[in-house]
Structures are given as C-alpha cells and as structure tokens.
Amino acid sequence: MKILLIGHGMVGHKFLEELAQLRQPGTEVTVLCEEPRAAYDRVHLSEFFAGKSADDLSLVAPGFFENSGFALRLNTRAAALDRRARTVTTASGEVLPYDKLVIATGSVPFVPPVPGNDRADCFVYRTIEDLEAMTEAGARSRSGVVVGGGLLGLECAKALRDLGLETHVVEFAPRLMAVQVDDDGGRILRGKIEELGVRVHTSRNTLEITDGARARHRMVFADGSHLEADMIVFSAGIRPQDILARQNALAVGARGGIAVDDQCRSSDPDIYAIGECAAWRDQLFGLVAPGYDMARVAARHITGQTDTAFGGADMSTKLKLMGVDVASIGDAQGRTPDSRSFRYMDECKRIYKKIVVSADGKQLLGAVLVGNADEYGTLLQLALNRIALPADPEFLILPASDGKAKPGLGVDALPDSAQICSCNNVSKGDICAAVADGATTTGALKACIKAGATCGGCVPLVTQVMKAEMARLGMAVNNHLCEHFPYSRQELFHLIKVGNIKSFGELIARHGKGLGCDICKPTAASIFASCWNEFVLKQELASLQDSNDYFLGNIQKDGSYSVVPRMPGGEVTPDGLIAVGQVAKKYGLYTKVTGGARVDMFGARLEQLPAIWEELIAAGFESGHAYGKSLRTVKSCVGSTWCRYGVGDSVGLAVELENRYKGLRAPHKIKFGVSGCTRECAEAQGKDVGVIATEKGWNLYVCGNGGMKPRHAELLASDLDKDTLVRLIDRFLMFYVRTADRLQRTSTWRDNLEGGLDYLKEVVVQDSLGLAAELEAQMAHVVATYQCEWKTAVTSPEVRKRFRTFVNDGRPDTRIVFVEERGQIRPARAEEREAASAGAAPEMAV
Amino acid sequence: MHTASPHWTAVCSLADILPGTGVCALVEDRHIAIFRLAGDQLYAIDNIDPRSGASVLSRGLVGNLGEQLVVASPLYKNHFDLRTGACLETPEHSVRSYPVRLNGDSVMVAPG
Ligand SMILES: Cc1cc2nc3c(=O)[nH]c(=O)nc-3n(C[C@H](O)[C@H](O)[C@H](O)COP(=O)(O)OP(=O)(O)OC[C@H]3O[C@@H](n4cnc5c(N)ncnc54)[C@H](O)[C@@H]3O)c2cc1C
Ligand code: HEM
Ligand code: SF4
Ligand code: SF4
Ligand code: FES
Numbered sequence: 033m034k035i036l037l038i039g040h041g042m043v044g045h046k047f048l049e050e051l052a053q054l055r056q057p058g059t060e061v062t063v064l065c066e067e068p069r070a071a072y073d074r075v076h077l078s079e080f081f082a083g084k085s086a087d088d089l090s091l092v093a094p095g096f097f098e099n100s101g102f103a104l105r106l107n108t109r110a111a112a113l114d115r116r117a118r119t120v121t122t123a124s125g126e127v128l129p130y131d132k133l134v135i136a137t138g139s140v141p142f143v144p145p146v147p148g149n150d151r152a153d154c155f156v157y158r159t160i161e162d163l164e165a166m167t168e169a170g171a172r173s174r175s176g177v178v179v180g181g182g183l184l185g186l187e188c189a190k191a192l193r194d195l196g197l198e199t200h201v202v203e204f205a206p207r208l209m210a211v212q213v214d215d216d217g218g219r220i221l222r223g224k225i226e227e228l229g230v231r232v233h234t235s236r237n238t239l240e241i242t243d244g245a246r247a248r249h250r251m252v253f254a255d256g257s258h259l260e261a262d263m264i265v266f267s268a269g270i271r272p273q274d275i276l277a278r279q280n281a282l283a284v285g286a287r288g289g290i291a292v293d294d295q296c297r298s299s300d301p302d303i304y305a306i307g308e309c310a311a312w313r314d315q316l317f318g319l320v321a322p323g324y325d326m327a328r329v330a331a332r333h334i335t336g337q338t339d340t341a342f343g344g345a346d347m348s349t350k351l352k353l354m355g356v357d358v359a360s361i362g363d364a365q366g367r368t369p370d371s372r373s374f375r376y377m378d379e380c381k382r383i384y385k386k387i388v389v390s391a392d393g394k395q396l397l398g399a400v401l402v403g404n405a406d407e408y409g410t411l412l413q414l415a416l417n418r419i420a421l422p423a424d425p426e427f428l429i430l431p432a433s434d435g436k437a438k439p440g441l442g443v444d445a446l447p448d449s450a451q452i453c454s455c456n457n458v459s460k461g462d463i464c465a466a467v468a469d470g471a472t473t474t475g476a477l478k479a480c481i482k483a484g485a486t487c488g489g490c491v492p493l494v495t496q497v498m499k500a501e502m503a504r505l506g507m508a509v510n511n512h513l514c515e516h517f518p519y520s521r522q523e524l525f526h527l528i529k530v531g532n533i534k535s536f537g538e539l540i541a542r543h544g545k546g547l548g549c550d551i552c553k554p555t556a557a558s559i560f561a562s563c564w565n566e567f568v569l570k571q572e573l574a575s576l577q578d579s580n581d582y583f584l585g586n587i588q589k590d591g592s593y594s595v596v597p598r599m600p601g602g603e604v605t606p607d608g609l610i611a612v613g614q615v616a617k618k619y620g621l622y623t624k625v626t627g628g629a630r631v632d633m634f635g636a637r638l639e640q641l642p643a644i645w646e647e648l649i650a651a652g653f654e655s656g657h658a659y660g661k662s663l664r665t666v667k668s669c670v671g672s673t674w675c676r677y678g679v680g681d682s683v684g685l686a687v688e689l690e691n692r693y694k695g696l697r698a699p700h701k702i703k704f705g706v707s708g709c710t711r712e713c714a715e716a717q718g719k720d721v722g723v724i725a726t727e728k729g730w731n732l733y734v735c736g737n738g739g740m741k742p743r744h745a746e747l748l749a750s751d752l753d754k755d756t757l758v759r760l761i762d763r764f765l766m767f768y769v770r771t772a773d774r775l776q777r778t779s780t781w782r783d784n785l786e787g788g789l790d791y792l793k794e795v796v797v798q799d800s801l802g803l804a805a806e807l808e809a810q811m812a813h814v815v816a817t818y819q820c821e822w823k824t825a826v827t828s829p830e831v832r833k834r835f836r837t838f839v840n841d842g843r844p845d846t847r848i849v850f851v852e853e854r855g856q857i858r859p860a861r862a863e864e865r866e867a868a869s870a871g872a873a874p875e876m877a878v
Numbered sequence: 879m880h881t882a883s884p885h886w887t888a889v890c891s892l893a894d895i896l897p898g899t900g901v902c903a904l905v906e907d908r909h910i911a912i913f914r915l916a917g918d919q920l921y922a923i924d925n926i927d928p929r930s931g932a933s934v935l936s937r938g939l940v941g942n943l944g945e946q947l948v949v950a951s952p953l954y955k956n957h958f959d960l961r962t963g964a965c966l967e968t969p970e971h972s973v974r975s976y977p978v979r980l981n982g983d984s985v986m987v988a989p990g
Contacts, residue, residue, distance in 0.1 A: 847932055
C-alpha cells in the first residue's frame with residue numbers, strides 16, 4: 033500500500049511516529065514537506081529567539097527516517113490532487129500515485145485585508161523562516177507592532193520586546209485574548225502586560241498602512257488615530273490550509289477546514305485529514321493535542337485497526353504570556369444556561385480568577401485564571417473528570433488564609449484513567465506505571481512516556497502525581513546535597529546555624545557520613561563563611577576550599593592563577609593604575625580590563641602570588657574575590673557627578689555597596705550594577721542586584737542575569753532613600769544566601785521560588801515571615817567581620833608557605849609555558865608546550 | 879637519609895601536608911601529587927591532569943565516592959581514585975599511582 037502524506041508539521045510527524053510503531057509490512061510511505069526542514073516544535077517556536085536552534089526544535093529523532101524507511105522530500109509542495117487517478121502533482125510537476133492520502137497541511141496565518149499589508153518589514157509568525165526574517169528586521173528597527181492580541185499575538189509581543197524594540201499590540205476587540213478570557217480578566221491581563229512595557233491598543237480597526245513620518249510604517253485606524261512603527265507582525269488568527277480540498281470538491285466545514293468523520297476520513301474514503309487543516313463536526317482545533325489524537329486515530333485506521341475514534345477535544349489552555357500566567361478551562365465565558373460563577377479579583381497584585389459552575393453547584397464547567405494559575409491542574413481535573421465540587425467552591429480560587437486550608441484536589445482523588453498530559457495522552461495510570469519502572473524525575477518521565485514533553489503546561493501536575501506515587505511506593509523524594517549529607521543546602525544551613533557548628537568534622541559527625549567530597553566540602557565552607565565569617569584559610573577550613581578559594585585566585589587552564597584586585601565601583605586612581613601596571617610588568621603578567629570594570633592580571637604562578645599581593649596591598653588594593661562564590665563587582669556608570677543626564681550619584685553608591693558586601697560568601701557569585709538614571713548605562717537590570725537612580729531616590733531590581741540564560745531583573749521596590757535601599761538589599765541577599773541551592777544564581781533561585789516575585793516582596797519588603805531583623809543582624813555581622821583575605825594570608829607564615837609549586841623543590845612549574853601574542857603572554861598550546869619542554873627538560877634536570 | 883629500598887625518596891615532613899589536602903613533589907622529573915587523609919593515610923598519584931596537561935591534581939578536593947577515595951581535578955572536576963589513579967568519568971584519562979609511606983615523620987615516595 034502506498035501512503036502519501038502532505039505536510040510534515042507537528043501532526044504530520046506524529047502520524048509517521050504512530051505508523052512506524054504499528055509496523056505494517058508492505059506499506060510504502062512518502063512525505064511531502066513544503067518547508068526546507070523536517071518537522072519541528074512549533075509550540076516552542078518563540079524559544080528560537082532565546083537562542084534555540086532549528087536543530088534544538090526538531091521533532092525528528094536521529095535515524096527516524098533511516099529506520100522506518102519512510103521517504104521524506106523537503107522543499108516539495110503538493111500543488112494539485114487528482115482523486116480519480118489517485119495522484120498528487122508536486123509544484124515541480126512530478127506525479128506521485130497513492131492508495132491512501134493523508135493531508136496534514138496545518139494552517140496559514142490570517143492577514144487582515146488592509147491596503148499596505150504587503151509592505152516590506154511586515155511579517156507573520158508561523159515558521160522558522162518567519163522568525164529569521166523578523167530577527168534580521170529587528171536589528172534595524174526601534175519599534176514594532178503586533179496586530180492581534182490573542183495567545184499568539186502576546187507571545188509574539190514578548191519576542192519583539194526581547195529583541196529590544198518598543199512594542200505595541202493592536203487588537204480589534206475591546207479586550208485581549210477575547211476568546212479565552214472575559215472582560216475583567218482581559219483588563220487585569222492588560223494591566224500586567226503594560227507593566228512589562230508593552231503598549232496595548234484595544235478596539236482599534238486598522239484601515240491602511242502607509243509610510244510613517246518617524247518610523248517606517250504608519251497604521252491608520254478607523255477612529256482617526258494612528259500609530260507608527262518600524263516593523264509589523266500580523267497575528268490575527270489562522271485559517272485552515274484546505275485549498276487542495278476546495279479545488280477537488282472535497283467537503284469542507286462551515287468555518288473552513290477539510291470535513292472529517294470520527295476516523296478522520298474526508299468525504300473521499302481514501303483521503304484523511306488531520307491537525308489544524310481538518311474540521312470535525314464543523315470544529316477547528318488550533319492546538320496540538322487534538323491534532324496528535326487525530327494522528328493516532330488516522331494511523332490506526334489506515335492500518336486496518338478500526339477500534340479508535342476521534343471524539344473532539346478539550347480546548348483548555350494554560351500559558352505563561354510574558355511571564356504572566358493565563359489559563360482558560362472549558363466554558364470560560366459562562367455560556368451554559370443557568371450556570372453561575374464565582375470571581376476573585378485583586379487589582380493590587382493584578383490577579384483575576386473565575387470559576388463557572390453548574391446550576392446545582394455540583395460541577396465545574398469552566399474557569400479563567402489571570403496573573404496566577406496555580407489552581408489550573410486541580411480545576412482542569414475537576415472539570416474533566418466531573419468530580420463533585422466541595423460545598424464552598426469559592427475556596428478553590430480564594431487565596432489561602434489562616435485556618436482555611438484550600439480544598440485542594442489531592443492527586444489521590446483522581447481516577448487512574450484521568451488524563452494528566454493531554455498533548456501526549458498520558459493518564460495518571462501511565463505515570464504511576466512509569467514510576468514503578470524507575471522513572472523518578474520529571475526528566476525521566478518526559479523521556480519514557482513523553483509526559484510534559486510538549487507544551488509543558490501539565491508539568492506541575494505530572495510532578496505531583498509522580499511524587500505522590502513515589503511516596504505511596506515508599507521511595508524517597510531526593511533533594512540531598514550528595515551521598516554524604518541527606519539534606520538540601522537550605523536544611524544544612526539551618527543545621528549549621530542552629531547547631532552553632534563551625535567545623536566540617538563536627539558537621540559530618542553529627543549530620544553526615546563518610547569523608548565528604550568536592551560537592552559538600554565547598555558548600556559547607558560557604559555556609560560557615562556566611563554564618564561565622566572566619567578566615568577561609570584557617571587550618572580547619574582550608575581543606576574544604578575549592579582550589580580557587582584555597583589559593584585565593586582563579587585557576588586557569590594551565591595551572592597558573594589570575595590576580596584581581598578590587599576596584600570598587602570601577603573607580604581607580606592614576607596611582608593605583610600605575611601600581612597595577614608596575615606589578616604586572618615586574619611579574620610578566622597578562623593584563624585585561626574585564627567586563628566587570630576592573631583589571632585582571634593572568635599568568636601568575638602559585639609561588640609568585642604572595643609577593644604579588646604584598647605589593648598590591650602596599651599600593652592600597654584589596655582582594656577582589658574574583659575566585660569566590662561571593663560578591664564580584666558593582667558596575668556603575670559615571671552618574672550625576674559627570675553625566676549631564678544623571679539624577680543620582682551612581683559611582684558613590686556603587687563604591688559604598690561594593691565596600692559593604694565585599695567578601696560575602698553566597699551559593700554562587702553575585703553581581704551588582706548601579707545606573708545614575710533611567711538610561712541604564714550600567715546595565716543594572718542584568719545583575720543579581722540592580723539599582724537605578726530616580727528623581728525621588730533609587731529603584732531596586734533583583735534577580736537579573738546575563739550569561740547562558742539571560743533574565744531581566746524585576747523591580748522589588750521603588751523611590752527608596754539610601755538607608756531603606758541598603759536595608760532591603762541586606763535582607764534580600766541574606767534570604768538568598770540562606771535558602772538557595774548550591775550553585776544557584778539569584779535568577780534560577782527566583783524562578784524556582786514558590787510564590788514568585790510577590791512572595792519575595794512580601795518577605796523582603798513587607799517582612800511577612802518576621803525574619804527581617806534576623807537577616808539584617810546576620811548581614812551586619814558579616815560586614816563587621818570583613819577582612820581582606822589576601823592581607824591575612826600574606827602576613828601569616830603558616831598560610832604563606834602553602835603557596836609553592838613543589839613541596840620539596842623551589843623551582844617553578846615546568847608545565848606552565850607562555851608564548852607571546854599581541855605584545856603580551858598567553859598560555860602555550862599543547863604542541864607549543866611539548867616543544868618547549870622537550871628543549872627545556874635537560875636543563876631543568878641539571 | 880637511609881631507607882630500606884633505594885627507590886624510596888623522602889620528599890617532605892608530614893607537617894608539610896595539611897590534613898585533608900595534597901601537595902606536589904618533584905621527584906626524578908616527575909610531578910607527584912601526595913595526599914594526606916584522615917588517620918594520616920597517604921596516597922600518591924601523578925600530578926598532571928591528562929585532560930588539560932596542567933600540573934594541578936594535588937590542588938583538588940579529596941573525599942570519598944562510595945567505597946572509592948578520590949580527588950576531584952580542580953579544572954574539570956573529574957575524579958581520580960587515590961589508590962589506583964583511575965579516572966572515574968573517563969578511564970582513558972587515568973593516571974598512575976605510586977607507593978608512598980611514612981618513615982618516622984618523613985613522607986617517602988617510590989617514583990620507580
Ligand atoms: C508561535 C506558536 C505557538 C504555539 N503555541 C501553542 C501552544 O502553546 N499549545 C498548542 O497546543 N499549540 C500551539 N500552537 C499551535 C500548534 O503549533 C499547531 O496546532 C500545530 O503545529 C498544528 O500541527 P499541524 O501539523 O496541523 O500544522 P503545522 O505544524 O503547521 O504543519 C503543516 C505543515 O504542512 C506544510 N504544508 C502546507 N501545505 C502544504 C502543501 N501543499 N504541500 C506540502 N506541505 C504543505 C506546511 O508548510 C507545514 O510545514 C502554536 C503555534 C505557533 C505558531
Ligand atoms: C557558566 C557561567 C560562567 C562561568 C563558568 C564564568 C567563569 C568566569 C571566570 C572563571 C572568571 C574569572 C576569570 C579570572 O579571574 O580568572 C569570570 C570573570 C568574569 N565573568 Fe564570568 N562566568 C560565567 C558567567 C558570566 C556571566 C553570566 C557574565 C556576565 C553577564 C560574566 C561576566 C564576567 C565578568 C565581567 C568577569 C570579570 C569579573 C572580574 O573583573 O572579576 N560571567 N567568569
Ligand atoms: S545611566 Fe544615566 S547617569 Fe548613568 S551614564 Fe547613562 S545617562 Fe548618564
Ligand atoms: S564565557 Fe566561557 S570562555 Fe569566556 S570566561 Fe566565561 S567560561 Fe571562560
Ligand atoms: S499537556 Fe502539553 S506537555 Fe503535557
């Protein structure tokens with residue numbers, strides 16, 4: 033049997049996977065794929081902007097086509113269909129016969145028919161090629177408009193904002209996400225989105241697009257207003273790609289789409305349609321889960337298994353739009369006759385929750401959640417499994433208050449048949465079976481049964497089911513630091529602090545076992561430092577330190593070390609610079625100005641370090657702690673002292689903050705930035721702690737990060753005077769130091785913090801845990817007991833003696849070899865080193 | 879110093895090695911890492927980390943993983959068995975180990 037598949041998108045590929053699993057002998061499968069690449073994960077398309085490559089997004093397992101024998105033809109569009117001859121003609125004129133044809137052509141974006149919609153730099157948002165073109169245009173643009181304020185439009189707005197553009201959303205309806213949420217929910221959502229710097233324009237009917245005066249385009253609206261922007265993205269809905277059906281008199285649905293029956297067959301029994309191009313009982317499904325269901329049904333039916341049927345789909349969704357949780361379940365608008373609703377709205381925190389229940393109050397029909405969708409999993413299961421509601425259903429959405437526990441739906445209440453992951457049709461029973469087979473992490477569950485592997489919306493519930501099942505089977509849910517300590521870092525911190533433990537020997541005797549390792553030793557050393565702040569190279573502490581801390585310098589690839597003196601706020605005197613230059617010259621070090629706004633010197637050998645530091649200390653420098661999991665630098669712009677825009681003395685504050693927190697040991701390194709005005713030249717919002725001057729004081733931002741996974745810092749409090757600012761930073765840092773996991777930067781810590789930014793504000797600003805005084809006192813202790821570690825080290829003969837390459841020989845390390853490059857040294861490459869040491873060895877042996 | 883075997887070389891005194899750390903000795907052109915663990919147990923392996931070519935293993939953190947006594951390379955954190963020099967993560971990066979013992983207060987290795 034010859035099977036021909038048109039369209040290799042998400043659903044088309046699912047069909048192939050199902051078919052491959054059914055292993056029907058004698059089938060010959062050909063796939064026509066219009067796009068230049070095989071199927072990829074469109075649901076996570078936006079992650080392309082976050083650095084995912086086309087390969088990362090690919091859905092095709094390595095070797096899939098080789099093993100299945102299916103023939104994939106890229107860049108091949110099906111142009112015509114001849115039902116009588118049972119052939120498909122490609123755009124290049126090739127004629128391909130079929131016995132069974134499967135159409136999975138997806139959708140095309142709808143572009144409103146306004147004059148000017150085809151101008152340059154107008155885009156749609158559907159394929160990797162679209163995103164590549166948008167990235168290119170984004171680099172030349174300052175502003176962008178998204179036409180359409182639905183799910184996709186908002187996701188697209190986030191992408192534009194992340195490209196650094198001034199971003200607008202234009203919506204025809206009077207509210208955002210008109211399909212999924214109601215008026216109040218739409219209003220809260222709008223507030224949230226605008227808070228993030230996106231301008232929202234609702235009830236705007238675009239008449240035409242013309243040349244702009246200040247930007248490339250001008251959009252003219254029916255109400256006479258207009259908006260200018262450099263690029264425009266249309267995201268105003270999708271239309272099923274059903275042209276092959278229309279040209280060949282196949283039945284189509286009332287709102288378009290190839291009409292199919294419960295077996296996904298079109299009006300021609302040899303032609304199937306699945307995914308977004310198919311219309312089932314006149315319904316179109318713009319989500320991937322129903323498409324996957326259709327793919328399963330069609331694959332089974334074609335191979336002669338007639339036991340399955342497509343039965344519609346639940347269109348509930350949960351998304352994080354620009355960091356804002358939005359969820360919609362079932363009859364969100366309350367259209368069922370006699371239905372009633374409960375609403376909860378908090379205009380301060382911008383949270384909106386509504387549930388729609390049946391007339392008798394026994395069943396949940398629908399829900400809308402905006403701003404916080406923690407209850408999504410529970411509500412969805414209540415609705416889907418028709419579980420009887422508790423007597424006071426309002427408590428399902430009210431915030432928990434003392435005494436009144438939420439009537440949470442224990443996962444135990446779910447039947448084994450309850451569908452937990454709709455994308456991949458995984459039931460509670462499937463998850464329990466996988467746990468029993470040894471899958472005890474969410475990663476493992478994704479790998480073996482695909483639970484949570486597609487949209488990710490079900491992951492919290494999958495995790496809950498997994499943990500409950502592990503508990504039921506008596507397995508431990510493990511967050512232990514390592515094999516030596518059955519505790520998390522946070523628990524260990526508590527044990528050390530409360531037990532007044534000051535040495536590793538005591539810690540492991542009381543709470544652990546074995547000798548320790550390279551995970552728990554530095555962790556314990558860091559906690560000791562945060563709690564007691566004793567000299568890190570003190571006898572009992574020295575052996576716990578990672579090499580960098582042990583030698584107070586960062587070890588480089590060749591075993592040499594870097595030397596980084598502190599230059600608070602990036603400020604350094606001419607004399608200071610000269611002293612650094614003289615030291616570098618004397619010891620032949622490579623020098624570089626770092627992104628942290630200070631001077632690094634590289635290429636110091638172990639035995640040279642104390643002498644180098646002695647000279648730097650004599651010139652007034654201190655350790656820069658570049659080696660520690662501790663405060664690195666406080667980057668600053670020149671601020672109001674020199675800059676004509678400045679409204680605050682950013683350098684002065686940066687120097688003060690750097691001197692206050694220098695030496696503080698933490699779970700990971702900490703970076704600060706201070707800018708003198710909103711222009712933000714110091715990039716403070718990319719730092720763990722960012723401060724920006726305002727007309728009225730200082731704004732405090734926290735938990736930003738550059739690097740591998742950039743994250744914008746979030747505003748914790750605004751217009752603070754300096755004392756309050758410092759107090760809040762004290763609390764914030766200590767709270768992080770106490771509760772984060774090992775090697776967890778503030779950004780990941782924040783992403784994993786239950787309750788998110790609101791919770792952090794409550795603890796740090798409003799002192800909801802009553803911890804503030806303790807956190808401040810602990811910081812005061814660290815500040816008061818600061819010492820320059822290098823100064824203590826060079827003045828202690830016992831410590832100083834450890835800085836030697838060989839315990840029995842004064843010669844330098846022969847493995848450290850430098851060559852010259854651009855007027856300075858650099859480590860020799862392996863070949864260069866071998867050549868050098870071959871020549872040098874005989875001399876050394878003398 | 880006179881020792882039982884001509885191969886043994888004295889490198890330092892026990893007090894030169896902080897408990898729970900290592901040092902590097904230069905013996906007959908070899909860089910040898912010597913570690914002092916609890917109970918003054920001594921172990922010696924090559925100091926050069928095969929993955930980077932740098933002479934650094936004595937500067938790693940020591941401890942145990944299950945039954946094995948190990949040092950973690952300070953550069954890429956791969957672990958070496960202190961008794962055998964075997965690299966746990968990538969056996970092709972294993973190093974050799976050396977006999978080491980205490981003679982009075984003197985730490986002796988046999989580079990042979
Ligand atoms: C940015 C974005 C975010 C999304 N987020 C979500 C989400 O969070 N959750 C969710 O459930 N869904 C989401 N969706 C929707 C989801 O991606 C679609 O439902 C799913 O991709 C539909 O699969 P499909 O195979 O029907 O169509 P597609 O994946 O579009 O595949 C159709 C393929 O057929 C090809 N084709 C069309 N005509 C021809 C022809 N004549 N010849 C050859 N090939 C042809 C097309 O080029 C395309 O490659 C999102 C979509 C986008 C664009
Ligand atoms: C996995 C992530 C990272 C690793 C492994 C890493 C590693 C290092 C190391 C080893 C040094 C010290 C060089 C030396 O003194 O020997 C350093 C310095 C530096 N890194 Fe990173 N880094 C990481 C992430 C980042 C990020 C996210 C940023 C910026 C957003 C960054 C910016 C800097 C700067 C500015 C310096 C110089 C700091 C100074 O002057 O002390 N690094 N990094
Ligand atoms: S952030 Fe403001 S004060 Fe600082 S340098 Fe830039 S423009 Fe000047
Ligand atoms: S970006 Fe990579 S290469 Fe550069 S300093 Fe950081 S870790 Fe080293
Ligand atoms: S529901 Fe989408 S991945 Fe589970």
